[in-house]
Amino acid sequence: MRSFRLRNTAAGYGWIAILLHWLIAALFVGQFALGLAIVRVSSQRTAFALIQWHKSFGFLLLGLVLVRIGWRLGSARPALPEAVAPFERRAAPLVHALLYAAQLALPLSGWALVSVSMLEVPSVPFDLFVMPNLPLGASDAAEALWSAAHEWLAWAGMALAALHVLAALRHRFLLRDGVLARMIAPPPGDSRE
Amino acid sequence: MVVRTLTLLAALLLSVSEIRADVSVGDAAGRYTIGTSGSAIRFSIAKLGGGGLSGAFGRFSGTIRIDGADVARSAVEITIFPASVGTGQGRIDAFLRSDAVFDSANAPEIVFRSTGVRLAGDATAVIAGRLTARGRTYPEVFTAKLDSLKRGAVSFHVTGKVLRSRYGMDVGTPIYSNVVDFDMTLAGRRG
Numbered sequence: 001m002r003s004f005r006l007r008n009t010a011a012g013y014g015w016i017a018i019l020l021h022w023l024i025a026a027l028f029v030g031q032f033a034l035g036l037a038i039v040r041v042s043s044q045r046t047a048f049a050l051i052q053w054h055k056s057f058g059f060l061l062l063g064l065v066l067v068r069i070g071w072r073l074g075s076a077r078p079a080l081p082e083a084v085a086p087f088e089r090r091a092a093p094l095v096h097a098l099l100y101a102a103q104l105a106l107p108l109s110g111w112a113l114v115s116v117s118m119l120e121v122p123s124v125p126f127d128l129f130v131m132p133n134l135p136l137g138a139s140d141a142a143e144a145l146w147s148a149a150h151e152w153l154a155w156a157g158m159a160l161a162a163l164h165v166l167a168a169l170r171h172r173f174l175l176r177d178g179v180l181a182r183m184i185a186p187p188p189g190d191s192r193e
Numbered sequence: 194m195v196v197r198t199l200t201l202l203a204a205l206l207l208s209v210s211e212i213r214a215d216v217s218v219g220d221a222a223g224r225y226t227i228g229t230s231g232s233a234i235r236f237s238i239a240k241l242g243g244g245g246l247s248g249a250f251g252r253f254s255g256t257i258r259i260d261g262a263d264v265a266r267s268a269v270e271i272t273i274f275p276a277s278v279g280t281g282q283g284r285i286d287a288f289l290r291s292d293a294v295f296d297s298a299n300a301p302e303i304v305f306r307s308t309g310v311r312l313a314g315d316a317t318a319v320i321a322g323r324l325t326a327r328g329r330t331y332p333e334v335f336t337a338k339l340d341s342l343k344r345g346a347v348s349f350h351v352t353g354k355v356l357r358s359r360y361g362m363d364v365g366t367p368i369y370s371n372v373v374d375f376d377m378t379l380a381g382r383r384g
Contacts, residue, residue, distance in 0.1 A: 044291040127368075
């Protein structure tokens with residue numbers, strides 16, 4: 001029996017952390033794919049629509065990442081299995097910290113990019129409300145800078161995500177421990193928090 | 194829009210000729226050629242959060258025919274070449290020329306032909322007509338106000354609103370308004 005536990009415990013993650021993890025993972029990778037499509041699509045009409053979706057999902061991602069960081073800071077952290085080597089005990093938190101940094105830096109750099117763009121296209125996430133621009137001066141030079149930063153961060157973010165996925169698969173298929181499983185569902189529950 | 198403008202021009206001419214003794218209806222009657230010299234076809238589209246996108250067409254041509262006996266039978270026809278659109282931002286111009294908006298490669302002309310002119314004051318006329326863009330034609334109405342009338346030359350200030358979605362140009366809505374505000378100065382010379 002799976003537990004309906006929402007909060008983390010020392011034994012494993014709760015549903016809130018699990019849901020946030022996978023939602024953000026899907027957005028993070030999906031945004032990368034969308035970004036690749038935007039710079040490759042030939043129709044300007046399609047590109048415009050895709051860019052607006054990319055901006056909408058980017059603001060959603062930023063909001064979810066802030067919620068996730070808040071949730072993490074206020075939650076218990078499940079311990080790694082005893083068998084995990086000292087090197088991994090240091091490497092895993094480092095990659096996690098870098099992933100959090102990338103999850104923040106990507107939407108923020110995208111927000112900066114649209115804020116400094118000479119095209120001055122408003123950001124209207126999901127056509128719901130006008131998101132104000134960041135107070136940065138618009139110029140072609142600033143746009144080129146943030147565009148390059150956004151692209152570079154995207155590739156770095158994907159590299160970190162790939163490392164993270166490989167590590168998870170290693171735990172599942174080589175080490176055969178419960179590290180991946182605990183991000184699938186909370187451990188069978190004895191208590192309900 | 195152009196057609197409306199022309200019609201308005203004709204109506205204005207008639208109206209003004211009634212006001213000013215030095216220019217008779219007979220003087221104003223005739224055929225005028227609209228040229229880019231002294232003329233401007235400006236447009237703007239509001240965007241969410243304030244401000245908007247504005248630009249102008251650099252190339253267009255047209256004629257105004259003013260019927261001296263019956264202003265309502267006057268006519269205007271204007272052709273705009275959308276490839277000449279200019280906003281001050283090259284990337285936006287390229288976007289507007291592309292198939293996202295004007296598709297100027299396949300639809301090089303936007304045409305307005307008046308269908309009726311109605312005087313709406315001493316120097317104002319309402320010009321109804323049919324606007325064709327990207328192969329679609331819809332009735333549109335413009336208001337023309339006579340700016341100046343000299344022998345052989347007229348100038349009108351023409352305004353009107355057009356819904357761009359009708360013409361397959363709805364890209365960017367609702368961030369950018371569906372309503373295009375036109376603000377034109379159309380100068381015609383007799384001949």
